[in-house]
Amino acid sequence: MLSHLRDRMAEALQRAVEVEQLLADPETTKDASRLADLGREHHRLAEVVAKANRLAKAEQERDEAREMAAGDDPDFAAEAKAELVRLEAECAALEKALLPLLIPRDPLDDRPAIVEIRAGTGGDEAGLFAGDLLRRYTRFIERRGWRSEPSSYSEGTLGGVKESIFKVVGDGAFGLLRWESGVHRVQRVPATESQGRIHTSAATVAVLPEAEEVDMKIEEKDLRIDVFRSSGPGGQSVNTTDSAVRITHLPTGIVVSQQDQKSQLQNKAKGMEVLRARLLDLRLSEQEAERSRMRKSQVSTGDRSAKIRTYNFPQGRVTDHRVGLTLYDIDGVMNGDIAPFLEAIALASAEEKLSG
Known part of the structure; x- marks a missing residue:
């Protein structure tokens, strides 16, 4: 080495x-x-x-x-x-x-990142935890002097988050945040639990590199675009025009819905941005799967089905399962202090590449 x-x-x-x-x-x-x-x-x-x-x-x-x-x-x-x-x-x-x-830099590392947070298993508690993750990333982004641009937001019950998609613009945004992709599991007593029992729930995070049009050429014939009336939390109409857009990429079946912008044109542009990122991520995932067949990776490649981190509130600890790092500072971590995890995973990845 x-x-x-x-x-x-x-x-x-x-x-x-x-x-x-x-x-x-x-x-x-x-x-x-x-x-x-x-x-x-x-x-x-x-x-x-x-x-x-x-x-x-x-x-x-x-x-x-x-x-x-x-x-x-x-x-x-x-x-x-x-x-x-x-x-x-x-x-x-x-x-x-x-x-x-000293590791050759991935040219995608300097790209803005598209971050998607979704409530997973666990009902209302999963939505509340997804909201906690959204606030955590917002603080992390602010501390680094980066900028976030909301793309799509769907509120869950009890003030939680069903889904949130946003773009992060900053020096090396994707290169650093890419390690957050995966299943984040939480163990705590929900506010709705009267017996004081600890519940386990989860939220998923997907971090994609922003795709430029030159990366992914999308043919109009491969798209089905539906328009519908936007609706806010609880189903109430937030405007009187059919400005919301649903884009379906027919060859892959990927569906993107966008309703947060004021006009149909703006919603379509934001939707296409997310669609390009997902298609690029799909292509990169296929390439990574091919490489993984030839080597055993020490660090998770960002498979969103993989449990990457557990947040245990009663014990005040956070464990990253990819590198075996545990920190007993759950308040700090949930307040945006995730740099120790990102640095440890980046180091493990660099060691693997250097020895490979």
């Missing part, structure tokens, strides 16, 4: 030099698209260079401390040994931080 890391680091440092040279080339400035691509690559590589330089310095200091720890002066050697422990920990932490940065 370590030799692979060193090889990748050497390649990244070499590439950083090449990118700087290309950015200084007057020919590059004539191509705005290429200039933008190189600028993004330079930004990513700058972090690799900074951490690699710090690692080289820490390793040099570690080697010096090791020599001093073997010296004849007991007091001096004891001080050097303490410093050696600190430097070895720092080197290990820097190697761990470098690992995800």
Whole structure:
């Protein structure tokens, strides 16, 4: 593993030099698209260079401390040994931080993410938990300085959420949120439970990369578009025109309904955005299934039928089953602090790719 890391680091440092040279080339400035691509690559590589330089310095200091720890002066050697422990920990932490940065970046990672939250098994409690997840992601998005754009929302009973679909726009949105895809299971005493019994219910989360029209060409002949009158919670009409749109993709049977926008045209545009994302996700899932037949993955590929995380409120713990990480901070996690899980899964994925 370590030799692979060193090889990748050497390649990244070499590439950083090449990118700087290309950015200084007057020919590059004539191509705005290429200039933008190189600028993004330079930004990513700058972090690799900074951490690699710090690692080289820490390793040099570690080697010096090791020599001093073997010296004849007991007091001096004891001080050097303490410093050696600190430097070895720092080197290990820097190697761990470098690992995800050295894996070839999926070009889809920089795309906006389409997030779909749905109440699963568990009745009213599942809808309430889906609402909790929606608030949790909203806080996480706000903390990162990202932007969310609601696409579709269907209210459940008791103030819960039946379904919520929204787009997340921000640097690396899909690349980070993709690990949230799957079944989220909750264990707690519902507000409606008079006997104090713990219930288990679930909500599903699907995170899809936003698909551009060049990714998925959709033929009009493959679509059936129905229009109907929008309705709000409880079935009351929210307008007097048939502005809601239901789009059916005939070859796959995928159905998208959209009624949150003011006009039929806007609803169709939002619906097509979600449809393209689902079709791209279907294609990527088929490709991943083919790859999975050739290797055993350590990290879930995002199969929405897989239980990925359990939230146990009585014990105050959250467990991610893909990497075996448990945090006893359920309030913090439900308030948007999911970064430790995302980082652990990204690291496990990077280790798998590096050793594969």
